[in-house]
Amino acid sequence: MATLQTIRSKGPLVVIVIGLALFAFIAGDAWKVLQPHQGKQDVGEVNGEKLSTLDYQKMVDELSEVIKLTNGLNSLSEEQLNNVKDQVWQNYVNNQLIAEQAEKLGLTVTDAEIQAIIDQGTHPLLMQTPFRNPQTGMFDKDMLQKFLVDYANLGTSQMPAQYTEYYQKMGAFWMFIEKTLRQSTLAEKYQNLITKSLISNPVAAEDAFKARTEQSDLLLAGIPYSSINDSTVEVSDDEIKKLYNEKKEQFKQLAETRDIHYIDVKVVPSDADRAAVKQEVTEYSNQLDKTNSDYATFIRSTGSSVAYSDVPVNKSVLPSDIAARLDSTGLNEVYGPYYYQSDDSYNAFKVLAKVSAPDSIQFRQIQVYADTEDKTKTLADSIYNALKGGADFEKVAKIYGQTGEATWVNARSWEGAEMDADNTKFINTLINQPKNELANLTVGQTHLILQVMDKKSMQTKYKVAVIKCPVEFSKETYNSAYNKFSQFVAQNTTLEDLQKNAEENGYTLLPRKDLSSAEHYVGGVKSTGDVMRWIFSAKPNEVSPLYECGENDHMMVVALDKVHKTGYRDINSVAATLKNEIIRDKKAEKILANMQGVNSLDKVKAMEGAVSDSVKHVTFSASAYISVAHASEPVIGAAASKTEVGKVSTPIKGNAGVYMIQVYAKDKGTEKFDAKQEESSLASMLSRPVANQIFGDLYQKANVTDQRYLFF
Structure with missing residues (x-):
């Protein structure tokens, strides 16, 4: 519907709206505080800096408006609203952490740097704005500059109210982009400072190369820990306490x-509820058979979950059960009532029309609005007659502050959406208007001089009145x-x-x-x-x-x-985990003791509970998956790299058992060692965990408090 409103009222800006597609990393919509709170309330705190509910709401509203504008939406689902709340909070925390460190280090982002990024035009954030060249798809700084000039002169222009509102929304959108660009650039500077401190050397690079490329094929035999019953292993409280103290730092939590x-x-629903819905739909289907007009009102009265649209649509936008039955139903014939299990509903529908309609339409328009309805009509008639008489469309449009440029719209913009009478009239005019002919259309309090330039992808489409009543209690x-x-x-x-x-x-x-x-x-x-x-x-x-x-x-x-x-988990809450680890270690000790003096895989296989397997392409850098033990075993790769071909290893304590291996083949691969490339890859590989660790440390020291749940 937002797209329809744009088509109807935004005129020359419609191409921008339809082309919008913003950040993949953002999803969401507006939200409101659930209930009023008196006095200053804080949703959280970072580094002693409190974030009030009001400021938090402003940030969420700002991001929400960006999402709605760029996706042509009026509202989003509850899940999407929650995503926005979380995105805003996470961005706020990260920005606060970075800002404090940047201030200590003297890191800043200047206006000149931002302008240089805009001039270069390759930043991913810019590529996801509407300011892109229609031919190349690349960011166009000239389009942005023209918009900013028009936006700066908004107060002195004679633009219609609808245009002014849209320019204001686009202005807020660009301010959000610019602010996000500044924050992301500062974050990149800080992260680059961290990653540049990570260096490698030829020795480490060669080790990493060998760990990645040298492969071993091996035979394996072992005793899984599962072969020993847990009940046979005793674990004391003192042993659990000792292990807890050794691993205490692993049990630290940052939030309650x-x-x-x-x-x-x-x-x-009860059986009686189901029977009642079935009876209702049966009565509605009989009434639908006798209805010949005002289908929208009738369908609305049934409480159908599928609103009536007086515009022909592709069957793909209709519920799947309706779409599957369309071609077997004649015109003006009622199908149903019937039950559909997938959505637990009773249904009936009537096919009102089956037509060939375009899926893409190119059109141009001039929006006409004056002080009064009569003046608007008179002016629209004058413009219409001038164009009919041969006046240039774009020149006339520019007289009234519009471009008159042609733009393409796709049926996906309106199919499946609820439409009022004005939108229905507008879309049906686009569909039915012959190419190159003019239409003088009254839409609300304005007039549109409309010209369809081209139509593409003619498809079979349907006008259907659908009664779909879910079974409810x-x-x-x-x-x-x-x-x-x-x-x-x-x-x-x-x-x-x-x-x-x-x-x-x-x-x-x-x-x-x-x-x-x-x-x-x-x-x-x-x-x-x-x-x-x-x-x-x-x-x-x-x-x-x-x-x-x-x-x-x-x-x-x-x-x-x-x-x-917040702090260290108490020993009781992790005792079960610790006990399992101790049990595993004691089982390993028992198995290792039993393997003393064992020097062949056959002898291991002869032991009670033994399993055996063959594993290929084992490397030092990747965990080997042992299918018979249903476990990944990093230690197998390490042992294989140090075991000569034909030799049998000593017993190896793993995650799921104790093993012995015999390597029967090794392959160094064909990849050539490039010291500089390997050093660069190694440093890059280390950068992510190091950066995560640093941010984790900053988070702990910042005493982050999140109490949004109290208000939202």
Whole structure:
């Protein structure tokens, strides 16, 4: 619909709108604070710098407008909204971290540098703006400069209100691009400073080359740890504590998380609900057979999930079950009612037209608007008559501040979209207007002088009135489920109660560990913001009230089990993991002891629980996958590189067992060693983990606090 509005009201700028396609790394849309908050509230903090809800909202709104403008959308899904919130927060944190380090190092980005990037025109960010040459597809700084000049003179121009609004949106869009360009350039400078400090040397480069190119083919025999029952291995608390202290740094967490148990009740339709929907659609299909006009009103009255469009469309934009039945249905014939299992709906439809229509249309237009409706009509008639008399279209358009240039539009812009009467009139005129003929079209309070220049890709298209009614639960069904669940929640007020009584009452108590406040949903259910706020304010063993959530089709109760504070995880929360590691090590010790004096693969194969395999193309730099052990074993590649052909290795302790290998072939490959290229690749390979480590350290020192969940 946003595209249609552009076609209708933006005139000479329509080519820009249709061509827009912005950043792959951004997705999202606008959002609003869920409820008003009095006083100054902060959503988070980085390096002591607090971010208020107001400033956060401004940043999200800014990015949202960019997304809507560049994708021709009015709104996006809840998931996309959440993506925007997360993108804005992550960008804010990263920019704050970089800005502090850049200030210490004296790193800046000057206006001259930004202008040089614009003049060069190859930055990926510029390539994703609408300021691109239509012929080459490359960024065109002259197009940008012309826009900026027009934008600067916006206050003194006589442009129609619709043009002014669009120029303002495009101006805000460019300011966002310029700001993002400045931030990304500063980040690149800082990252380059880090990566340039990473150097290699010929010795390391040669080792890396050999590790990557020298391959070994080998035979293998081993004893998997799974061959020994865990119950036969004893692990003491002191052993767990010792290993915990050795690995304590691995158990450090930067944000608080919580373990919960929850019951999610999804309300589903009853048999009576299904019968009622079927009966309704049967009645609607009979009425549809007798309806001959105003299909939009009738289809709207049925509550169909597919709105009626008085514009012929490709069958691909219709629901798949409708599309599959079109060609077997005659004109003005009603098909149905029938049930479609995939979307759990009852359906009926009537084919009103089957026509050949273009998929691409080239047109040009002049928008006419004056002080009053009569003046607008008089002026439009005058322009129309002048053009009919042979006046030059583009020259006339320029008199009224428009280009009059022709542009192509594709049927994808409107097919499948809900359209009002004006949009329907406009699109049908484009489809039906003969080439090169003029039309004087009244659209709202304006007039359009329209000329279709060309049409391409004629396709069979359909005008269909569709009744698609999903099977939904009734109010009575919901109330029954609510009353039952409400009574259960009232009678079970502790986690122990829920664990004891959930199953016998027909409910499933689900565990969820390490829930973070940065997450948007509990159990993947939408609209659980209130549940999240309860979870992060509750105390262990508390049970929440009953929450209604989802799309008015879910009910939920939550019990808080444990709280994992920022810092080191307590030993109890990781004891099971540590115990498994100790058990594995003790099994390895036992197997290694049994392998003492074993010097052949055949002797290993003769041992209880043994497995054997052959593995080819093993390198030092890549983990070898041992299929019989269902595990990747990096140590096998290391051992193979040091084992001579025909020799048997000593026992090797791996992730899933203890092995012995016999290398029977080695291949150095045909690739030639290039010291400089290998050094460069090695430094580049190291740059990403080093950069991640540095940013991780900066993040820890910045005392980042994220409490957006309190407000959004």
